[in-house]
Every structure is written in C-alpha cells, then in structure tokens.
Amino acid sequence: MxxxxxxxxxxxxxxxxxxxxxxxxxxxxxxxxxxxxxxxYGHSGIALPTPLDVWFGPTFLRDGRQSSGGVICKTGFGGQARAFVKRLGALHGAAAFEARYALLRPLIESAENLLADAEGRFQLEYEQREGLLYLVRGSDEWALTQPALELLRRFEVPHHAMSAAECSAVEPNLPADPPFAGGVRFTAGRVANCPxxxxxxxxxxxxxxxxxxxxxxxxxxxxxxxxxxxxxxxxxxxxxxxxxxxxxxxxxxxxxxxxxxxxxxxxxxxxxxxLYPLRLHTLNAPVAHEECVPQYTIVDAAKRIAITRMNHRLRISGGAVLLRANQVDEPLPEALTEDALALLGEASRDWAPGAARISAALAWEGMKLLSADxxxxxxxxxxxxxxxxxxxxxxxxxxxxxxxxxxxxxxxxxxxxxxxxxxxxxxxxxx
Ligand SMILES: Cc1cc2nc3c(=O)[nH]c(=O)nc-3n(C[C@H](O)[C@H](O)[C@H](O)COP(=O)(O)OP(=O)(O)OC[C@H]3O[C@@H](n4cnc5c(N)ncnc54)[C@H](O)[C@@H]3O)c2cc1C
Missing domain, CATH: 3.50.50.60 (FAD/NAD(P)-binding domain)
Incomplete structure (x- = not known):
C-alpha cells in the first residue's frame, strides 16, 4: 500500500x-x-517509562492545587481542562494506577524489544547511557511512591529502592541538606538522545x-x-x-x-x-563545575523534573503548565513562563547544586499531548x-x-x- x-x-x-x-x-x-x-526535540532522554515516569497515579496532580507536583495548573473555570484534571484524579488510587500501568506494560516491553532490534540491526549510536536515579523529597511523597515500587517488583523491572544515605553513596554529588526521603536507582535504565x-x-x-x-x-x-x-x-x-x-x-x-x-x-x-495539551519547558545550561555534575540522570520523582547531562550541557526539563483549552495556541503569559522556569532552576539547585550555569541557560518550550488515562x-x-x-x-x-x-x-x-x-x-x- x-x-x-x-x-x-x-x-x-x-x-x-x-x-x-x-x-x-x-x-x-x-x-x-x-x-x-x-x-x-525537547525530550529529557528517558527511553522507556517505568511506573515512576507515567503522568498519572498517586503522585501526579494529586490535590488539584494551583501548583502541585511540578505542574502549574491554570485551568480557571474552563470546562474541558477541569474535566481533564478530574479524570486524572480517578487514577490516583493505587488499584486504578496499577490497572492502567498493567495495560501499558506490554507496549513498553514490545517497544523495548523493537528499540534493541533497530539498534543492533543498524548499529545505531545515539548517545545511549545507563543509570537513572529517581529521588523523592518528603516522606509523604515517598509513601505515595510505594504503589509504583510494587509495580516495579511485580513486573520484575531491575531496580534498587534506597534510603537517602544509600542514594548519596552512589551519587556523591547529591547535597545532604535539605534532607530527602530516598530514591530508586535503575542501573539498566536507558537515557539517550531521541532527536x-x-x-x-x-x-x-x-x-x-x-x-x-x-x-x-x-x-x-x-x-x-x-x-x-x-x-x-x-x-x-x-x-x-x-x-x-x-x-x-x-x-x-x-x-x-x-x-x-x-x-x-x-x-x-x-x-x-x-487528549489534552500541556506546555513543557527545558533549560539547557552550560556545565559550571564538572565535579558537581551528577553521574546519573536525576529525576525529581514527584515533580517530574529530569536533570540530564547532554555533552557539555545540563538539560533540566519539566515545568509543565496546564492551561485552558482555548489558550493552547497562544503564547504563554510571561509570568507563567517565569514560574515554570523557576521550578526548573529550583530543581537544579536542589539536586545538582553548582553543576550548571542556570543564568546562562537557554530556555525552550514545547507541547505534549496527555490522555487522562x-x-x-x-x-x-x-x-x-x-x-x-x-x-x-x-x-x-x-x-x-x-x-x-x-x-x-x-x-x-x-x-x-x-x-x-x-x-x-x-x-x-x-x-
Ligand atoms: C520537555 C519535554 C521532555 C520530554 N521528555 C521525555 C522523555 O524523557 N522521554 C520520553 O519518552 N518522552 C519525553 N517527552 C515526550 C516526547 O518528547 C513526546 O512524547 C514525543 O516527542 C512526541 O512525539 P511526536 O512525534 O508525537 O510529536 P512531535 O515531536 O511534536 O512531532 C510532530 C511533528 O508533526 C509535525 N506537524 C504537525 N502538524 C503538521 C502538519 N499539518 N503538516 C506537516 N507536519 C506537521 C510537527 O512539525 C512535528 O515535527 C518529553 C516532552 C517534552 C516536551
């Protein structure tokens, strides 16, 4: 055909x-x-989604606040956007979360095999690296992450759930202060250059x-x-x-x-x-101090902000903005862009202090479509x-x-x- x-x-x-x-x-x-x-173009490099990456479930937009879990929510009274947030809410419970992820799992496995096949067949080199570390700040967020850890066990995804001290032992550049609850390490977790x-x-x-x-x-x-x-x-x-x-x-x-x-x-x-559109942001910042750059790709698991090394730069991506449907084709109000970029700067200072020159970062924004399920x-x-x-x-x-x-x-x-x-x-x- x-x-x-x-x-x-x-x-x-x-x-x-x-x-x-x-x-x-x-x-x-x-x-x-x-x-x-x-x-x-704006991807943060994470090749296959674990239950910690999906944008639904117990930690995602859980309380519908104006700025919750790394998402700036400015839906106003717009019907469509609010209905979307409400439908997301139906997947906050552990049982619904697990059921949806179980439906996604065969697709992830198929995609994993197909990627390995294409890579081997054509000898593709696209800056593949291994090593992902998901970090969780508060003990309440750590508790909400447990259904995702249960899914990792159920689907036998190799991982290590670790205390804060164990995380710092494998990634010595993590600051001890402020304290954090713990993390999950994937040694075989793939990061690569999608474009x-x-x-x-x-x-x-x-x-x-x-x-x-x-x-x-x-x-x-x-x-x-x-x-x-x-x-x-x-x-x-x-x-x-x-x-x-x-x-x-x-x-x-x-x-x-x-x-x-x-x-x-x-x-x-x-x-x-x-589907509903979400605006996302990235900051591409030059490396400031080589010795401060994390060896792992770091993901703030609750805020869904990823910090990835890409050559001589650090890419910090996330800062999602959820708008009313009729605003998606308009430029984002400057104040909202600033709020989203501030979230990214904050995450970089929190998890990789001194690693990137945020003042010299180039900002980028893109749109992704999300389904409520x-x-x-x-x-x-x-x-x-x-x-x-x-x-x-x-x-x-x-x-x-x-x-x-x-x-x-x-x-x-x-x-x-x-x-x-x-x-x-x-x-x-x-x-
Ligand atoms: C900041 C950010 C970080 C992300 N991080 C990750 C990550 O780490 N891992 C991950 O798996 N995913 C990540 N994603 C999501 C991932 O990037 C998207 O799911 C994926 O790129 C979507 O690909 P696509 O081809 O559907 O869309 P796009 O890449 O947007 O491609 C659509 C293409 O269609 C073209 N087009 C549109 N309309 C027309 C038309 N009328 N005629 C001709 N061409 C047209 C556009 O020009 C565009 O090139 C991230 C997204 C963002 C924004």
Missing part, C-alpha cells in the same frame, strides 16, 4: 519505519525543514528506499474517500496563493502523527481524541483509511516504535501482537 504519514517527530518516523518493514511504500510529510523539531535516534532512523530509511520525506511541507487538510486517502499541502510561496490548484498527495491510507496538531487535523473529520491514542480513527499515532504524553521516546508497529499491523489488516485488552485501551475513540 501507499501510506502517508503526517509528522516527522519520533512517532511519525517510527511509524514510517514500521510501515516500511511491513512492506508498504511511505511518504512522510513534515512542515519543518527536517525531522525531530517538535516535542521530540539523534530519529535522524539516524531517517538515514536508514533514506538508504533503504521506499520511504520518501517531504520536509518543509505542511498538510492543510486530509481528504477521505471510500477507496483512497489524500492530504492537501499548504501553499509555500505567495504566488502560489493566487493559484486555485491545491497540491495533493494521494495514497491508500493516512496516519496522523502530528504531535500537538493531531487533534486539529482530525477534528475536521469529526474525530475527537481523548495515561495511554497514547493508536489505531483507526473513524474511517478505514485514517489512523492515528499520538498522545504519548511523557513517554513518546521509545514507545513510538511499539505504537508504530501496532499502526503498521492495523494498516496491513494483521492481528496485532499486543494483548487485545491493551489494543482496546489505546483506541482513539475510547472517549
């Missing part, structure tokens, strides 16, 4: 890779001049043939007929605007993997996804020729290889190799 993929982030390129592996011809349309320029991986995967596809990249082109609309699917491309030059002709690429199916733009593209076809939206979207692969929330990095494979199987009309209950839970129309 000829399949059009909209979006050249990790989700789109991983989907193209899996579609090609399934024998299809693919055209990826990306509005930027190259791939990995959206949310994929570099995406670019390498594109290079593999360029060399193999069968996947065409139309970069610098924006899809303005999707056309669906009973036997064909097509995308309309936005005009690039002012003189084109005078022409009535619209450039169209036709195929047998369209997969929308357009990150935060996915809901807008699908809305024209009456498809409403159960913590799962991405993957599969057929209201028409037999229209598919979606989006809404990976905090975990698009490697999950996208697994969701890409699922979409490729669905486009091919094959039975997915994930458990039916997981496939069902990922359905874009789950409401």
């Amino acid at each position: 000829d399949v059009i993929v909209i979006g050249g982030g990790i989700a789109g390129v991983a989907t193209a890779y899996q579609l090609r592996a399934a024998g299809h011809r693919v055209c990826v349309v990306e509005r930027h001049a190259t791939v990995a320029q959206g949310a994929t 570099l991986f995406v670019k390498q995967l594109k290079q593999v596809l360029d060399a193999q043939g069968g996947v065409q990249f139309q970069t610098g082109r924006e899809v303005s609309a999707i056309r669906l007929e009973s036997g064909r699917a097509a995308v309309e491309l936005a005009r690039r030059l002012p003189e084109e605007a005078r022409s009535r002709d619209v450039e169209v690429i036709s195929g047998d199916a369209v997969v929308v993997a357009a990150g935060a733009q996915t809901p807008r593209l699908l809305a024209a076809h009456g498809v409403k996804l159960p 913590g799962l991405p939206t993957v599969g057929s979207a209201g028409h037999p020729r229209l598919f979606v692969n989006a809404g990976h929330g905090p975990a698009g990095w490697a999950l996208a290889l697994g969701t890409g494979r699922l979409v490729a199987q669905q486009v091919s009309g094959e039975l997915p190799d994930l458990p039916p209950e997981t496939v069902e839970a990922l359905r874009p129309d789950r409401g």
